[in-house]
Amino acid sequence: MTTATLPTPTLPTRRDEAWRYADMDGLARLGVDALDQWQAIDLAAGESLTRCLVVGSDAPELHRIRLTLGEGARAELFVTNAGGDYTRVEVEVRLAKGAHFEFGGVTIGGAGVTREFVTQVVHAEPEATSNQTIRAVHWAGATGNFLGEIKVARHAQKTDAAQDFKGLLLEAGASANAVPQLEIFADDVKCAHGATVGALDEAARFYMMARGLDPATAQRLLVQAFIGDAFVALEDEAERETLLDAALAALEGAKL
Amino acid sequence: MMLEITNLHASVGDKPILKGLTLSVPAGEVHAIMGPNGAGKSTLTNVLGGKPGYEVTAGSVTFRGQDLLALEPHERAAAGLFLGFQYPVEIPGVSNVQFLREALNSQRKARGEEPLSGGEFLKLAKDKAALLRMDMEMLKRQVNVGFSGGEKKRAEMVQMGILDPAFAVLDETDSGLDIDALRIVGAGINAIMRSPDKAVLLITHYQRLLDVVKPDKVSILAGGRIVETGGPELALRLEAEGYDAVMA
Numbered sequence: 079m080t081t082a083t084l085p086t087p088t089l090p091t092r093r094d095e096a097w098r099y100a101d102m103d104g105l106a107r108l109g110v111d112a113l114d115q116w117q118a119i120d121l122a123a124g125e126s127l128t129r130c131l132v133v134g135s136d137a138p139e140l141h142r143i144r145l146t147l148g149e150g151a152r153a154e155l156f157v158t159n160a161g162g163d164y165t166r167v168e169v170e171v172r173l174a175k176g177a178h179f180e181f182g183g184v185t186i187g188g189a190g191v192t193r194e195f196v197t198q199v200v201h202a203e204p205e206a207t208s209n210q211t212i213r214a215v216h217w218a219g220a221t222g223n224f225l226g227e228i229k230v231a232r233h234a235q236k237t238d239a240a241q242d243f244k245g246l247l248l249e250a251g252a253s254a255n256a257v258p259q260l261e262i263f264a265d266d267v268k269c270a271h272g273a274t275v276g277a278l279d280e281a282a283r284f285y286m287m288a289r290g291l292d293p294a295t296a297q298r299l300l301v302q303a304f305i306g307d308a309f310v311a312l313e314d315e316a317e318r319e320t321l322l323d324a325a326l327a328a329l330e331g332a333k334l
Numbered sequence: 335m336m337l338e339i340t341n342l343h344a345s346v347g348d349k350p351i352l353k354g355l356t357l358s359v360p361a362g363e364v365h366a367i368m369g370p371n372g373a374g375k376s377t378l379t380n381v382l383g384g385k386p387g388y389e390v391t392a393g394s395v396t397f398r399g400q401d402l403l404a405l406e407p408h409e410r411a412a413a414g415l416f417l418g419f420q421y422p423v424e425i426p427g428v429s430n431v432q433f434l435r436e437a438l439n440s441q442r443k444a445r446g447e448e449p450l451s452g453g454e455f456l457k458l459a460k461d462k463a464a465l466l467r468m469d470m471e472m473l474k475r476q477v478n479v480g481f482s483g484g485e486k487k488r489a490e491m492v493q494m495g496i497l498d499p500a501f502a503v504l505d506e507t508d509s510g511l512d513i514d515a516l517r518i519v520g521a522g523i524n525a526i527m528r529s530p531d532k533a534v535l536l537i538t539h540y541q542r543l544l545d546v547v548k549p550d551k552v553s554i555l556a557g558g559r560i561v562e563t564g565g566p567e568l569a570l571r572l573e574a575e576g577y578d579a580v581m582a
Binding site: 287293300306 | 412419424436500
């Protein structure tokens, strides 16, 4: 006689690729139950959806979203991640023929906190497209991560997938990590990815101050321009303002 | 006195560039500074503007009765100083209109004045753009992004018109301009800055801008100091004979 035992749920470790730069202490405080909470969204053929989220609070947060797109469907997701504690947004996407996924994400903040986006975009069928633009602005020992996986199935020809990550570190000690991961089994595809990390443009900052902008305003304008790329694809101007304002509000008190 | 520079010494890194520069510019005066390459002209501009990396090691600069060197760059602007950049900086993602409105309103706030509304600002911007024959559409574009060298210099003068400073330091504003653009920019400088309560420090290599913006005084900057000051005829002599002959 054998006794069937369910495996005890355990937390992932940093050896798991998708948790490599995570805040394991923050995750432990969330608890193992949080891992089960996936929000599933299915879009039928030709349907479209735009969702804008401002995430983050004083407690750790984990948001897991699973999108399944039917033929020719279109999903747009825009997120400002300005958590005051460990805040992770995970998105898994499966694209059918000719579907499109658009993702714009900003991590912003200081206070030694880790904020991250983890995406997995599966181009399961031909002619689907995806575009991801992530901007990370950090200071005061904080970390911004983007782990982006793109999988292109063997017959998913004419896939067009792009990933663009830029990090802006306002002072030494902050960090940004970008891990693009491409797994391509089709041969007629376009997959582009880019990642850069830098500091604020001092020449631009001086130019702005020479015109009378105080240091905080000059920094705010430069950061606004930097993160704006992530929300360019969002047509609703009011929603765009909301996401930008939430990000820029987090900039108050940042290192000048 | 608008600007009083006394025995100014300044270094970039460990290298002394300005070595005892003394210069006074009263209100109502356009004062041209000419000088060979490496004389310290751009360093003078950057020190007056408060650019990081330029260290004043001795001397003083008094601007409208205030210690200029004690002020941050944005405080200098609010006090009435305008810096015309030799190489205006591109700022992707920020429009000229947003940039200049925020800049003007920051200055007004620092001076205890009411901010301009969007409508008031646009009217002002339109007037000044017209003065420099610049299309308003260009002002809606990102700051200096995709502008030609001449367009950047004209945009600088539009900025000066909008910000309406008491004193302008114009660093080689004529470089990169064709003959027509030079006339437009020169006329713009005259229209914006020729006034009994304003003054200009015009840094240039060439007589041709001085044909349009007629200076009251001309000084030669060489080796980090003012070595000679005269009237407009000094610039003509320099143009004809060169620095070596005139300074000999």
